[in-house]
């Protein structure tokens with residue numbers, strides 16, 4: 563099955579320009595296209611897997627990079643739809659956040675986002691232990707907590723902030739990310755996976 567790029571209804575963002583968003587969305591569409599291309603090539607190369615062994619193994623290695631780039635950007639852009647909304651302290655998410663992080667979640671997550679190197683700060687929910695796991699995925703296909711759903715995704719690749727804030731502007735961009743974040747979207751995700 564071919565994947566189709568999703569569209570997002572995004573408001574104008576504070577500290578993340580329309581031009582930056584436009585370029586970022588084009589990049590997202592590139593992940594979808596590349597995932598489809600690699601998937602088709604794998605089928606083609608598998609027809610003579612002995613001859614194409616090296617090419618095939620490289621495609622297999624790179625395919626999750628494209629898939630994870632596609633899905634994480636979908637999670638990322640959806641978080642800005644309908645405009646900024648603060649976390650509702652009385653929601654299930656707000657209560658769990660308070661239980662695990664007290665008032666320090668944002669500070670903690672910003673520290674993960676400020677780690678060196680391209681990647682993503684991610685918040686997962688572990689249904690089995692009934693707790694959050696926050697972590698950093700290098701690029702986007704490494705360091706995941708397998709089987710856990712992502713409920714919050716912060717892109718900290720340079721392309722997310724270079725245009726608006728320069729190469730040293732990651733901290734400013736992360737502040738802008740939280741300023742524009744619609745916590746209502748994260749609350750809904752949390753409700754969905756915990757019901």
Ligand SMILES: [Fe+2]
Pocket residue numbers: 586589635717719721722
């Ligand atoms: Fe990105």
